[in-house]
Amino acid sequence: MSINRRLAATTARLLPGLNPSEGSGRVLVAALKLFAERGYAGASVRDVAAAAGVKPATIYAHYASKEHILAELCRVGHDEQYRGVRTAVLESGGESREQIVAYVRAHVGFHTTYPMLAVVSNSELHVLSEDLGAATFVLRRESEGLLQDIIKRGVQSGTFKVVDPWLAVAAIGGMGLRVAYWFSPAYKLSAEQVADGYAEFALRLLAADRPPVARAQAG
Amino acid sequence: MSINRRLAATTARLLPGLNPSEGSGRVLVAALKLFAERGYAGASVRDVAAAAGVKPATIYAHYASKEHILAELCRVGHDEQYRGVRTAVLESGGESREQIVAYVRAHVGFHTTYPMLAVVSNSELHVLSEDLGAATFVLRRESEGLLQDIIKRGVQSGTFKVVDPWLAVAAIGGMGLRVAYWFSPAYKLSAEQVADGYAEFALRLLAADRPPVARAQAG
DNA sequence: TTGCCTAACTAACGATCGTTCGGTTAGCTT
DNA sequence: AAGCTAACCGAACGATCGTTAGTTAGGCAA
Numbered sequence: 001m002s003i004n005r006r007l008a009a010t011t012a013r014l015l016p017g018l019n020p021s022e023g024s025g026r027v028l029v030a031a032l033k034l035f036a037e038r039g040y041a042g043a044s045v046r047d048v049a050a051a052a053g054v055k056p057a058t059i060y061a062h063y064a065s066k067e068h069i070l071a072e073l074c075r076v077g078h079d080e081q082y083r084g085v086r087t088a089v090l091e092s093g094g095e096s097r098e099q100i101v102a103y104v105r106a107h108v109g110f111h112t113t114y115p116m117l118a119v120v121s122n123s124e125l126h127v128l129s130e131d132l133g134a135a136t137f138v139l140r141r142e143s144e145g146l147l148q149d150i151i152k153r154g155v156q157s158g159t160f161k162v163v164d165p166w167l168a169v170a171a172i173g174g175m176g177l178r179v180a181y182w183f184s185p186a187y188k189l190s191a192e193q194v195a196d197g198y199a200e201f202a203l204r205l206l207a208a209d210r211p212p213v214a215r216a217q218a219g
Numbered sequence: 220m221s222i223n224r225r226l227a228a229t230t231a232r233l234l235p236g237l238n239p240s241e242g243s244g245r246v247l248v249a250a251l252k253l254f255a256e257r258g259y260a261g262a263s264v265r266d267v268a269a270a271a272g273v274k275p276a277t278i279y280a281h282y283a284s285k286e287h288i289l290a291e292l293c294r295v296g297h298d299e300q301y302r303g304v305r306t307a308v309l310e311s312g313g314e315s316r317e318q319i320v321a322y323v324r325a326h327v328g329f330h331t332t333y334p335m336l337a338v339v340s341n342s343e344l345h346v347l348s349e350d351l352g353a354a355t356f357v358l359r360r361e362s363e364g365l366l367q368d369i370i371k372r373g374v375q376s377g378t379f380k381v382v383d384p385w386l387a388v389a390a391i392g393g394m395g396l397r398v399a400y401w402f403s404p405a406y407k408l409s410a411e412q413v414a415d416g417y418a419e420f421a422l423r424l425l426a427a428d429r430p431p432v433a434r435a436q437a438g
Numbered sequence: 439t440t441g442c443c444t445a446a447c448t449a450a451c452g453a454t455c456g457t458t459c460g461g462t463t464a465g466c467t468t
Numbered sequence: 469a470a471g472c473t474a475a476c477c478g479a480a481c482g483a484t485c486g487t488t489a490g491t492t493a494g495g496c497a498a
Binding site (some may be wrong): 055058 | 474475476477479498
């Protein structure tokens, strides 16, 4: 339509295994796209139904309410994000440097792979009632807590140097969040390159020591 | 109401001189608060009218449509933001280091001083038609272009070291944007401290040289 | 007082909102 | 062939949406 798009991505990707032509999945993908592009309140149930190739009444055969659709998207999104960063950090070495790189690469990777899911589950979360949002809030806190723990540990060991660890959490988390809005496969840098760049940014932001062993290479 | 607030700020601050009890200003401040907290589509004209202490019809004596209210908020917000960073950079010295510090401090300062204005003018902008959003888009490009120019200049002079200047623009801009969502006067750090911290983060992210003259002090 | 202007109001328009109810279809089991 | 189940749809409910037309109240000039 117009120049002012909410996010650069144009295709709604949901987790593998959930996309298929089954009714419930079609509705979820359609809602993902419309909620991402227009916001939850800006996309009507009729819009979602039309995009899913279904009549409005059919949606209520799969979801109890419009809010339940959003709750499911938020839960799936935060679940995948937390799963990604947690796995990446666990599989990295014990060094704080490695952990931050693993976290940021996974974090940015989620926002480039699932931009619409990231936008919806982060910027529409406030609509959910306390009950429907509870599961998502837990995951959000876990993700943020993990990053905070990595940074605090690195500061204590002297690897990182920041005045306030939480401010670094906010900065690193914030710059990663925004990636979902401007990244698209058509961007001049690949998702891998963006993730690498942001990981380097995070290391610099934390004033991280150069790697302990030889193979050092500056950004 | 619930835990899940869209942003931490609770009071709607508009630019000085626009707040007063005059009808048009009351409506604008009320719309600012509700659009920030619930989103443009999530806040009805009746809600805005009630918050402003007037009847719905009165709003149309001051603004042609609901969209015009949003357009005005977006314009004011981007105008103030651009004015702030531009002035700060111009008043700083010619050194790239000083310019980045000035830019980031002003950028973060805007987001801590006018969090609701920042949230609305950045995350509801996509609703505006091409016509109504045109003025705002120009200002947005100017702001981003200014940051990009500062970084490019610093890279050319060897002060900064980044592989892709635009990626640094995205990272620095993104981390500043998010401040509007979590900052509140009740936060443990003052707005000044947050701005200082983010300026330091930006310098580190760009791998800036230590200041050329003596008075160097590490973060 | 009269007339006018501004600003706010009451009341309502048609459209669209989320949601529900009852019925229809398609496919499988027996 | 008969019966069951799950999925889907047509039609409509009351509520709320953005917006407008017409009216009323108050201040000021004549």
